[in-house]
Amino acid sequence: MGNHTATDYRSDVKPVWCPGCGDFGVLNAVYQALARLQLPFEEVAVVSGIGCSSRLPGYVKTYGFNSIHGRALPVAQGVKLARPETTVIAVAGDGDGLSIGGGHLPHIARRNVDLTYIMMDNGIYGMTKGQSSPTTGGDQETKSMPYGIIEEAVNPIKLALSYDATFIARGFSANVKQCIDLIVRGIQHPGFAFVQLLSPCVTFVGRDQFDIIRELAVDLPEDYDAGSLDQAWQVSNELGKISLGVIYQKQSPTYEQRLQNLAQRAQEGSRADFADLLRQYHVSEPEPAQD
Amino acid sequence: MHEEDLTLALVGSGGEGVVSAGEILIHATAQDGLYSMMVKSYGPQIRGGESLAQIRLKKTPVLSQGDALDAMVVLSWSNFHRFAGEVRLKERAVILHDSEDAPPATLKVPAKARFVAVPFTASAKQITGVTQAKNIVALGFLAGWFDLPQHGFAESIRERFAKKSEAVQQSNLAAFQAGVALAQAESTRPRYDWAVTNHEAKLVLTGNEAVAIGSLFAGVKFFAGYPITPASEIMEWMARELPRFDRVFIQTEDEIAAVTMAIGASFAGAKAMTATSGPGLSLMTEAVGLAAMAELPLVVVDVQRAGPSTGIPTKTTQADLYHAVFGGHGNLPRVVLAPTDAADAIAVAVHAFYLAEKYQLPVLLLTDQFLGQRLEVIPQVDFAALKPQVITRTAPTEEDLQRYHRFKLTESGVSPISAPGIKNGMYTAAGIEHDETGRPTSNAELDEKMTRKRAQKIETIRQHESGMLWRCGDHDPEIGILAWGSTKGAVQEVVARLQQEGRKVAALVLRQLSPLPLAQLQNFMDPLEGLLIVEMADGQFHSYLKSQLTLPHSTRVYKRLGAALFTVQEILDAIKEVDALWETTLQQTIAAM
Numbered sequence: 060m061g062n063h064t065a066t067d068y069r070s071d072v073k074p075v076w077c078p079g080c081g082d083f084g085v086l087n088a089v090y091q092a093l094a095r096l097q098l099p100f101e102e103v104a105v106v107s108g109i110g111c112s113s114r115l116p117g118y119v120k121t122y123g124f125n126s127i128h129g130r131a132l133p134v135a136q137g138v139k140l141a142r143p144e145t146t147v148i149a150v151a152g153d154g155d156g157l158s159i160g161g162g163h164l165p166h167i168a169r170r171n172v173d174l175t176y177i178m179m180d181n182g183i184y185g186m187t188k189g190q191s192s193p194t195t196g197g198d199q200e201t202k203s204m205p206y207g208i209i210e211e212a213v214n215p216i217k218l219a220l221s222y223d224a225t226f227i228a229r230g231f232s233a234n235v236k237q238c239i240d241l242i243v244r245g246i247q248h249p250g251f252a253f254v255q256l257l258s259p260c261v262t263f264v265g266r267d268q269f270d271i272i273r274e275l276a277v278d279l280p281e282d283y284d285a286g287s288l289d290q291a292w293q294v295s296n297e298l299g300k301i302s303l304g305v306i307y308q309k310q311s312p313t314y315e316q317r318l319q320n321l322a323q324r325a326q327e328g329s330r331a332d333f334a335d336l337l338r339q340y341h342v343s344e345p346e347p348a349q350d
Numbered sequence: 351m352h353e354e355d356l357t358l359a360l361v362g363s364g365g366e367g368v369v370s371a372g373e374i375l376i377h378a379t380a381q382d383g384l385y386s387m388m389v390k391s392y393g394p395q396i397r398g399g400e401s402l403a404q405i406r407l408k409k410t411p412v413l414s415q416g417d418a419l420d421a422m423v424v425l426s427w428s429n430f431h432r433f434a435g436e437v438r439l440k441e442r443a444v445i446l447h448d449s450e451d452a453p454p455a456t457l458k459v460p461a462k463a464r465f466v467a468v469p470f471t472a473s474a475k476q477i478t479g480v481t482q483a484k485n486i487v488a489l490g491f492l493a494g495w496f497d498l499p500q501h502g503f504a505e506s507i508r509e510r511f512a513k514k515s516e517a518v519q520q521s522n523l524a525a526f527q528a529g530v531a532l533a534q535a536e537s538t539r540p541r542y543d544w545a546v547t548n549h550e551a552k553l554v555l556t557g558n559e560a561v562a563i564g565s566l567f568a569g570v571k572f573f574a575g576y577p578i579t580p581a582s583e584i585m586e587w588m589a590r591e592l593p594r595f596d597r598v599f600i601q602t603e604d605e606i607a608a609v610t611m612a613i614g615a616s617f618a619g620a621k622a623m624t625a626t627s628g629p630g631l632s633l634m635t636e637a638v639g640l641a642a643m644a645e646l647p648l649v650v651v652d653v654q655r656a657g658p659s660t661g662i663p664t665k666t667t668q669a670d671l672y673h674a675v676f677g678g679h680g681n682l683p684r685v686v687l688a689p690t691d692a693a694d695a696i697a698v699a700v701h702a703f704y705l706a707e708k709y710q711l712p713v714l715l716l717t718d719q720f721l722g723q724r725l726e727v728i729p730q731v732d733f734a735a736l737k738p739q740v741i742t743r744t745a746p747t748e749e750d751l752q753r754y755h756r757f758k759l760t761e762s763g764v765s766p767i768s769a770p771g772i773k774n775g776m777y778t779a780a781g782i783e784h785d786e787t788g789r790p791t792s793n794a795e796l797d798e799k800m801t802r803k804r805a806q807k808i809e810t811i812r813q814h815e816s817g818m819l820w821r822c823g824d825h826d827p828e829i830g831i832l833a834w835g836s837t838k839g840a841v842q843e844v845v846a847r848l849q850q851e852g853r854k855v856a857a858l859v860l861r862q863l864s865p866l867p868l869a870q871l872q873n874f875m876d877p878l879e880g881l882l883i884v885e886m887a888d889g890q891f892h893s894y895l896k897s898q899l900t901l902p903h904s905t906r907v908y909k910r911l912g913a914a915l916f917t918v919q920e921i922l923d924a925i926k927e928v929d930a931l932w933e934t935t936l937q938q939t940i941a942a943m
């Protein structure tokens with residue numbers, strides 16, 4: 060094991076985020092989580108789609124992939140399944156991950172691919188300058204909803220619960236210490252870990268987004284049982300407060316384990332070889348004429 | 351040696367087993383040394399409806415499906431009208447049908463065609479107790495009628511019913527024999543001699559299987575796919591075989607997930623691919639741009655079907671050419687390859703991985719329904735000859751890694767590529783424009799440089815790779831044929847026929863559509879008096895060539911869509927039009943002198 064400090068995980072690319080953006084807190088937490096786990100730089104891949112938050116991979120001195128809008132999860136799964144030794148962290152925004160890429164969430168959850176998915180939720184499209192996102196709430200006015208939102212906001216925790224994700228947590232980027240903890244636990248969780256990090260957009264929502272969240276945020280109580288689906292549903296339905304912490308966790312075989320089992324069944328004891336395979340397509344030698 | 355060349359069709363309703371009968375016939379006769387090709391025609395419905403299997407049998411490799419039928423076996427007439435347009439009968443064709451099912455009065459057949467009523471259903475019932483085996487009785491009848499060698503049939507029938515009981519196997523063998531006996535009782539049948547002396551090793555496979563086999567041989571480690579006709583067989587093959595080789599198969603939630611997972615896997619260092627058909631390729635196109643921009647190797651197979659939109663999933667076409675060659679936004683360097691037949695599909699798949707891995711870019715492999723789903727008997731493939739093309743990416747050197755520039759500007763356009771696990775090779779791959787290190791940029795000058803760098807790979811390929819041309823015919827042709835992909839077989843037969851007539855003719859079939867091997871193409875065309883361009887699409891190939899090359903003055907295009915496959919005869923007819931065009935041009939030139 061190396062002896063890396065959090066700053067060692069910083070790349071030399073300077074973040075382009077607006078000063079005060081919630082994403083800085085998330086980035087900081089990622090550095091510290093990697094340092095806490097002392098992961099070798101070359102054994103980590105941070106994969107994103109498109110959006111403000113999706114610039115994050117470039118700021119981390121590991122392998123990174125800043126892909127296309129909405130596709131952080133499938134790209135990340137490709138990396139993980141092709142090279143399971145890699146610690147894969149997918150990062151996405153709420154628009155990226157719940158709108159254009161929303162169709163990938165149920166499927167990674169049901170596969171339980173062993174990676175950590177950090178959704179940096181600011182309730183707005185920041186990169187395209189202030190349109191509503193699936194998590195824009197209340198009667199907020201946005202560039203694309205100038206008369207106020209007329210749709211209900213998506214509740215990412217509820218979604219993750221109903222998709223049967225095996226690890227579900229929520230944090231707030233202003234509470235970096237807790238974010239570090241959630242990311243570390245997400246990485247340590249064998250299987251798909253969904254971590255929603257509330258990460259305010261100071262430019263298109265405004266600084267008061269921090270204050271509003273701060274006012275509503277509470278840590279889950281000491282006696283909270285993350286193994287209880289009932290309690291998790293209750294948390295996901297809370298009104299007037301935002302509970303932070305690990306909301307739900309259960310153990311279930313990972314996709315990688317299932318792939319291994321499947322390979323064993325397919326091989327029936329011995330690995331196939333190409334010559335054998337080709338034999339299926341060979342025409343057997345002609346038999347001598349019998350009459 | 352007398353050239354025995356037989357084209358047969360089995361027609362029925364879905365579920366009547368015409369395709370399985372065809373498959374048995376192909377495997378059986380291959381064991382006795384014969385070559386064949388079977389094309390299937392069926393409606394897009396899930397069950398029921400029409401179904402047709404057309405088989406051409408020869409002692410030498412079969413190049414095309416055969417123009418017209420020597421014989422047609424009709425198991426039931428109920429859906430026949432749906433095929434009537436596709437079925438061409440030879441002058442003296444024989445139409446075999448069930449005694450209990452008379453041909454419709456409206457049926458039009460050549461004057462000298464002959465109907466033979468055979469008790470397919472009654473025999474099947476008598477021997478097996480049920481009517482299902484009437485396809486096997488019909489198969490036996492065909493074998494008897496055309497003197498097909500019969501040693502292979504017993505084994506092929508047993509194999510087909512291997513999962514059923516011994517009794518079922520026996521009764522099907524008996525049904526086959528009954529069919530043979532019924533045919534042999536007919537004294538007026540023709541006589542054939544199928545005895546072959548050259549029993550070379552053969553493979554029996556479809557084009558889709560060939561692509562899959564080639565990909566596995568090339569070392570594919572990761573396949574992600576989403577079902578779509580007519581490409582699903584590639585996915586299903588991978589699902590069955592990859593786990594046996596400790597490689598990864600995944601069925602994804604959609605085509606976008608399939609291609610982006612493959613891109614993620616490629617980023618992680620694995621040879622990765624997906625396979626789809628037209629509508630799927632449309633969905634994948636943004637991601638193909640990502641692979642080009644992030645300079646990641648990727649193989650995408652498009653088994654073309656008639657389109658646009660849902661089109662006809664079960665009919666062939668060459669109309670995805672524009673999409674493959676030009677599709678996508680921005681400057682998107684990609685390679686487009688097109689195999690010409692099943693044997694070639696193995697080679698081209700290997701070549702696709704070779705180019706993708708060597709040049710770090712997306713390679714599209716364009717096949718089509720005709721090639722993908724037809725079953726062919728082909729000579730043994732020389733895998734040893736393909737071996738040199740099985741390459742692994744060159745990892746960055748120690749020196750590269752000292753100050754690693756993933757997207758280093760080089761003369762060839764190819765830069766040292768690392769992957770997770772390689773120490774000091776960390777970088778961020780991105781679809782966003784970036785500098786040599788991978789750092790995002792919107793600097794115009796840098797963008798220009800990086801765009802040039804990526805485009806340079808295409809020029810490097812054009813100059814240093816084979817160009818994947820296939821040529822046949824005379825060395826100094828007067829008339830030339832240009833085609834691409836799966837129309838090769840028909841074109842090759844056309845050339846042979848014209849040569850028999852004493853014409854100086856050659857054909858060039860492109861297996862690499864992008865980049866076009868311009869110099870070789872120009873060389874081919876320069877001496878020509880007339881050129882025929884053949885394509886199964888509405889002129890895409892022609893206008894693509896025109897945009898890149900100067901075509902001879904007397905150029906004609908033979909194009910039509912793929913509801914029916916090209917026949918040798920219609921291309922021969924088109925050649926006459928080229929002749930006429932040349933004639934007129936000549937006279938005009940003389941008149942102007």
Ligand code: SF4
Nearest residue numbers: 077080111185260261
């Ligand atoms: S626009 Fe909003 S989300 Fe984007 S960087 Fe600025 S503050 Fe952050």
